[in-house]
Amino acid sequence: MSMTTAETEPFVHPALFYRGDREYLEGTVPFILDGLKAGEPVAVAVPARNLALIRDELGEVAPQDGEVLFVDMEQAGRNPGRIIPAVLWAFTDLHPGRRVRVVGEPVWPDRSPTEYVACLQHEALINLAFSGRDVTILCPYDADGLAPEIIGHAEETHPVIIDGTDTRASTGYAPERVIRDCGGPLSEPAGAETLAFGGDDLWRVRAFAVAYADGIGLSGERLEDLRLIASELAANSLEHGGGSGVARIWTEDRRIVFDVSDTGHIADPLAGRRPADSRQRGSRGLLVTNLLGDLVRVHTERGRTTVRVYFDLP
Amino acid sequence: MPISPQTGPLDPASDHDGDPPPSGGLRIDPLGPPPGLQVSGEIDRTTRRVWQEALSELVRGGGDRHLYLSGLTFIDVRGAWLLEQSARALVGGGRLFLHSAPYCLRSVLALIGSDSVSIEVKTK
Numbered sequence: 001m002s003m004t005t006a007e008t009e010p011f012v013h014p015a016l017f018y019r020g021d022r023e024y025l026e027g028t029v030p031f032i033l034d035g036l037k038a039g040e041p042v043a044v045a046v047p048a049r050n051l052a053l054i055r056d057e058l059g060e061v062a063p064q065d066g067e068v069l070f071v072d073m074e075q076a077g078r079n080p081g082r083i084i085p086a087v088l089w090a091f092t093d094l095h096p097g098r099r100v101r102v103v104g105e106p107v108w109p110d111r112s113p114t115e116y117v118a119c120l121q122h123e124a125l126i127n128l129a130f131s132g133r134d135v136t137i138l139c140p141y142d143a144d145g146l147a148p149e150i151i152g153h154a155e156e157t158h159p160v161i162i163d164g165t166d167t168r169a170s171t172g173y174a175p176e177r178v179i180r181d182c183g184g185p186l187s188e189p190a191g192a193e194t195l196a197f198g199g200d201d202l203w204r205v206r207a208f209a210v211a212y213a214d215g216i217g218l219s220g221e222r223l224e225d226l227r228l229i230a231s232e233l234a235a236n237s238l239e240h241g242g243g244s245g246v247a248r249i250w251t252e253d254r255r256i257v258f259d260v261s262d263t264g265h266i267a268d269p270l271a272g273r274r275p276a277d278s279r280q281r282g283s284r285g286l287l288v289t290n291l292l293g294d295l296v297r298v299h300t301e302r303g304r305t306t307v308r309v310y311f312d313l314p
Numbered sequence: 315m316p317i318s319p320q321t322g323p324l325d326p327a328s329d330h331d332g333d334p335p336p337s338g339g340l341r342i343d344p345l346g347p348p349p350g351l352q353v354s355g356e357i358d359r360t361t362r363r364v365w366q367e368a369l370s371e372l373v374r375g376g377g378d379r380h381l382y383l384s385g386l387t388f389i390d391v392r393g394a395w396l397l398e399q400s401a402r403a404l405v406g407g408g409r410l411f412l413h414s415a416p417y418c419l420r421s422v423l424a425l426i427g428s429d430s431v432s433i434e435v436k437t438k
Binding site: 200202203204206207221224225227228231232235238239275284285288291292 | 337338356358359360388390391392417418421422425426427
């Protein structure tokens with residue numbers, strides 16, 4: 001099965017539309033075995049149920065231990081914003097100078113609408129993040145379980161589509177437009193608590209977020225994670241967002257939601273998704289937010305930025 | 315030699331032994347020998363300069379150094395990064411021992427991918 005569309009572009013990013021377990025395995029397992037045969041490191045990052053399917057099937061042909069990295073995407077990709085830095089980039093960095101292949105399934109039927117927008121944005125950003133790199137990322141989409149518009153969106157974020165046994169060019173590939181659309185204004189919360197901050201107020205922002213979340217039932221390490229994110233996002237406003245900002249916190253569908261708005265503009269669409277050793281100014285706080293939050297949404301335009309992070313309540 | 319911060323939102327009235335710093339403040343007291351610092355309060359953009367200066371002073375010269383951190387209630391990513399850089403600056407195979415490092419520091423060190431062999435986290 002050849003998936004290379006352009007001789008000059010080493011990055012290959014097909015979507016696989018599958019119906020049922022049999023098509024899933026027929027679409028993924030030969031891809032994995034071809035990679036192993038070619039000496040390419042392989043990672044499989046898919047929801048737990050599908051991970052078990054693939055492992056069982058691969059068990060029949062018994063690849064050597066450690067040849068395939070298995071990742072539960074429901075955990076590692078809980079927040080779609082951390083899949084690029086913590087799953088994909090982390091794996092490619094383990095194998096410098098070698099072509100790698102990944103089965104990456106970030107979308108599943110239980111994803112909420114808010115999470116789904118973040119998944120769509122993530123899928124579009126993959127094309128920017130890995131352009132020019134020796135990587136193949138195959139993204140399975142459950143054509144039975146997902147809404148038709150989600151399958152339609154996959155045409156916009158993948159240059160190649162594999163549908164059953166048919167491999168073809170996408171009909172609507174437009175990742176830049178998807179990235180732009182996904183970065184639009186966020187919904188306005190009802191009943192948020194608000195704190196305007198500036199100058200030396202970082203401790204006030206932390207205390208504000210922690211007092212609210214503690215009262216709602218967030219505790220232990222997750223409360224500490226929120227304290228760190230509140231501080232990092234507010235510090236970003238002080239350093240890059242005009243020197244002041246507004247923090248808000250509220251509860252929505254059993255999740256605590258915290259956001260910070262300021263007058264800055266995040267010009268780099270991959271900000272917060274580059275690996276930890278990056279020296280990019282201003283991206284460290286966003287990276288930490290992506291790594292620790294259960295969901296992150298960003299609206300940014302000239303003169304106006306909001307970074308919103310969700311924490312699931314226990 | 316007081317390294318206690320002269321800047322930041324410290325209340326001068328609390329500037330004597332044993333008192334915790336006020337909200338948002340940082341208190342750093344030199345200890346030793348062996349050379350070390352007792353750190354309590356919060357390390358962020360506001361208190362960063364004092365933290366950076368205290369670390370620079372601590373790691374000057376060779377040998378092991380100690381940080382006693384049971385009173386540390388917050389450290390941001392930059393503050394943890396400065397700690398890691400200071401550990402790397404220790405010459406002659408010296409190590410920086412972190413005593414009673416709270417979750418907030420351990421988690422940030424993990425997040426920034428700290429793999430410094432010069433840092434030793436003591437669980438006791």
